[in-house]
Amino acid sequence: MTCHQLAQRLLELQPSLSPTDVARLTLMILNQSTDPADLDDDDTLIKAWKNASFRLESTSDQHAAVAEELEALCGDGPIEFSPDQLWVLMRAIKVQSQILELYTDQPALV
Structure with missing residues (x-):
């Protein structure tokens, strides 16, 4: 199945999907x-769709x-980072890596 064929199938199953949602x-x-x-x-297809949607x-x-x-955190201004602020930054990096993994299906951080 090609990308185009899959997009058409998704639209047949759920015509209200936006073009962006179909692409994702x-x-x-x-x-x-x-x-x-x-x-x-x-x-x-429905099982894969539900998994991807979740x-x-x-x-x-x-x-x-x-x-x-x-x-x-940005509202705090350019001061020394506290341990809590460092944890926020580390979580942000982890979430961004999860988003990359979601779209590429490849580990972003090792």
Whole structure:
């Protein structure tokens, strides 16, 4: 199954998906699939779609939370970093690496 074919299938199953959501889900589903031909089966496609949607939603939530923490951290000004601020930065790096892994299906940090 090609990217275009998968995008069409997703739109058939859920016509209300935005073009951006279709593109994201298509990329994630194909990256996670060992054999794209398996996605011809509706049950397999729906399972892969739900998995990709869950991963995307959870990563988006994490990203929003960390972005809020970083925004608060930036408001502190250029002072010495406290241990709590360093933990915020480390969490931000970890979340960004998870987002990269989500889209590329490759470990971002080793």
